[in-house]
Amino acid sequence: MFMEEAYNAAICFKMFRDMSDSDPLHLKYIIKKIKNMARRSPNLVLETIHDYFTDNPEISNRHKFRLFRALESVIEATDFLEEIWKETFMQLALENMTKSTELEDGYQDAASDVLVAICRHSWRTVAQYLETELLTGVFPHRSLLYVMGVLTSDDGVLTQEDRAGWEEQVTQVPGAEQVSSTARPREEVGQVGRVSGGHVRVSAWMAVNSVPFLNTDVWSKELLRALTKPSQTHQEQSPEKVGPTPRHSLSP
Secondary structure (H helix, E strand, C coil): CHHHHHHHHHHHHHHHHHCCCCCHHHHHHHHHHHHHHHHHCHHHHHHHHHHHHHHCCCCCHHHHHHHHHHHHHHHHHCCCCCHHHHHHHHHHHHHHCCCCCCCCHHHHHHHHHHHHHHHHHHHHHHHHHHHHHHCCCCCCCHHHHHHHHHHCCCCCCCCHHHHHHHHHHHHCCCCHHHHHHHCCCCCEEECCEEECHHHHHHHHHHHHHCHHHCCHHHHHHHHHHHHHCCCHHHHHCCCCECCCCCCCECCC
């Protein structure tokens, strides 16, 4: 049994290494194999990818980008994510989703999508972090807006019941009812994704509670920049996809 696990871990490790210079077609094949392995032995795959990141800090940002895509697929394929992996990979995502690299937004989105994948297993943990960050009064990094947009628009991540629970949880705070009743549902489509009425109410409440620290002039300018900034990275990305949604690009 031990020998079989060691053999499978070695194969998995080699696939993560081969992702560095694989062409898009082969990369898609590798990620499919890793995903299938994760369905059979999720902890083995998660431990191996964690060890790969830890043992190879010098790997290129392009290689990390591809590993994030693989990690996202593995987490999505896993029926149950242990607490240790939730904490470990959430920290990994948070460390990289605001990192500036030559891959620009593509790298940040790949790390952000790992956080979104974790939401499928523990959305309250991620939602609590987002709320904390937005309540600082400092305009949030575009990656936080990106994650918020995905969470409130992709039915595959949060169910309607989960979204309603999140909104109810937030609006239970004194003073939030007024915001909830005055914030009209609307839809914005931009780099941060689609924003639903529930997200508007939640965000509006967060903004109101940040007023003592909030420079609304700065926020409005930064939000406009985040929504309208053209993405050089997305324009140059390969049209081939790893996953079923448009935000999954195979190559940076």
